[in-house]
Amino acid sequence: MTLTQFAVDDGPHNSDGLLLRGWDGDQQVTGFVSRRVMDDWVDPRQPYRGRKSLYREQYNALGKRNLAAIERIVTSKYQRGPAFNRQYPFVDVLLSDITESGEALDAHELVRSVGADVCFVDMAVAVANTT
Numbered sequence: 787m788t789l790t791q792f793a794v795d796d797g798p799h800n801s802d803g804l805l806l807r808g809w810d811g812d813q814q815v816t817g818f819v820s821r822r823v824m825d826d827w828v829d830p831r832q833p834y835r836g837r838k839s840l841y842r843e844q845y846n847a848l849g850k851r852n853l854a855a856i857e858r859i860v861t862s863k864y865q866r867g868p869a870f871n872r873q874y875p876f877v878d879v880l881l882s883d884i885t886e887s888g889e890a891l892d893a894h895e896l897v898r899s900v901g902a903d904v905c906f907v908d909m910a911v912a913v914a915n916t917t
Contacts, residue, residue, distance in 0.1 A: 787865055789815055792857045794849040804849040806860060810875070817860035819879045821845060826881050827891050848893060855889040862887065 789808030799805055804824055806817035824845045825832075840848070849856060860877050868874035 787861065789857060789861055789864070792817075792853070792860070794846050794853065796846045804845050804856075806849065806856065808857070808860070810864070813875055815860070815864055815875045815877065817856070817864075817877045817879060819845075819849070819856065823879065823881050823884070824848065827884055828893050848891065851895075852889075852892050855887075855891070859883055859887045859889055 789810055792808035795805040795807050803818055803820035808815045821839055825839050859879055863877050863883055
């Protein structure tokens, strides 16, 4: 089974994380990866306290860059059905789901530097200067 029209929802929303939409026939499926999970996936060695978190534009760019991998994770969890997903057809992707999947995040253009939170090299995401 493959979700169709699976994409990052980069429109306005109140979710604090990566929001994805796809279709299973006439059933809309919503996937969600929280900002904290995205932060952990990008750099699992960084302790959560004191870590500079990704901004919406940055995790949306990561989501688009890694859409195929994220779609496989969402689809796998969605296929387990309502008995496994309490909020079915909403799929909340946890770090454990990512770890179990073995999917690697392509963040090679993501650069963390002194004086900046996060920036992407050669991508249309600006450096967020905090100093």
